[in-house]
Amino acid sequence: MPPDATGRRVRTGAELRRLRGTAGLSGEQVARALGWSQSKVSRIEGGVHRITVNDVAGLIDLYGVGGDVRAELLAATAADSGEGAWIVRTGGAPSPRSTAAAPQPVTARIRHHQPVVLPDLLQTREYARSVINAAGGDDPDAVAEGRMRHQEILTTANGPQYDVVLDARALLLAAAPVDLIRDQILSLAIRAQRLPRLDLRVIPLGRPSATFSPVGFTLYDFRAPDSPSVVCVESPTAESYFATPEDLQRYATLFTALRDVALPDVESVRYLRSLASDVERYLGNPALCANE
Template structure:
């Protein structure tokens, strides 16, 4: 288990190693091509040291990588500003957001797909402003109004990933408790349920409800998020949120276990069409 920066460093190094071997080069040959010592290539590939964007660009050129989407992703993992404000808008909030939250937003903005199980609250990408305010106030103690406004603003800005030219594909399984827990009062909750139904109709969103009638399920251990990335599955990562930190799981065994768990949850959940009806019924007081 790693923190966000360590995961990105290791993922970047592993992908660069794959690209080097795909180009038919040894680490020594790659080093000579870019004018480095072989040990620097090795340290980057093992994640022992970070790689500057300029370093990554040199290596990608040496390996003949022309895929623009893959280059952009790897440069962002190295901390490049080239992608512009669309991918790094949260830097304006560095003084407010804890590092673990910034890491999560960074992964979310770079991912092509996100699978999430939520057992307590509506996923941040689908929250209304009023619901987000109520959740944030309950989760973060001693907030003044200005900081609360900023955190809600960030939560809403994150939702832009669903509205870009290449939107994030979101697949969410929500335990029925998410719908039944009245956060912010009946009016706020009513608008939140309407927001869920609107989101569920988007082509890039697949929303399923896991009703109480499904009984015990693998998701009882807690919520999780699986991020998938364009061009390569080797960068995929599982994120487990805790009260004061987040855990990042990157081993293939962990990814497989959580992917299988999510597939099982989807099988036991209502279909997207049935889920829409179910949310509407709860909204109507059924």
């Protein structure tokens, strides 16, 4: 067992206990929902029971935990069990009922690349509702509200540095009315200027590049010294996590290469404002998006 495994397990258990309280669930209710004994829940929360990634995934799904908190708890658990990569199945969008209401500054830095859809942390409420509805999510209003609360980590004290590289094609996803897409793009430009810990870069439509990623990915660097960094790659039914030094270096290198392809921060803001003013042309003529 690594020398810090017991301390990491105790800290993970304490955080799971806090999240259960935030969700308004008793230990007995959790045990019943997951088909466990109540004593197993108590041992996990006390840090005296070795837990698996699947155990933690079941708990945080029940509590509605998403984003960086979810990634940290899974990464800490995997480090305890010696796993360098793992897959966690998901049932769709996280439940909105709990932890988004109490954002925690668990990360020091988040690096996010998205070629398809805007990150949750940058969506407007109306745009989020439309995207969730288009994806067939349950209760779009509640999930969108949860995303708005989670976005508080970008403005709260000790929040993370958030570095984002967006492919402009993600900005033109026709999953919302044109006016909402325009407002969303303008919101990105405003946030990029106003949020000091947000570094937003955009890869313009048609920009030549020898580097690309067919999927979005997120690198999390956590504040706690015993929480290893991790990469998350999402799909509609599962999240794949990678924590080996080799995997982390590969994704970090890819992120840096994509950032180099993107426009600098000030030029990205200008590009966003220009794109917003002409969004109808692109959405009305999809061929232009490929040939610009």
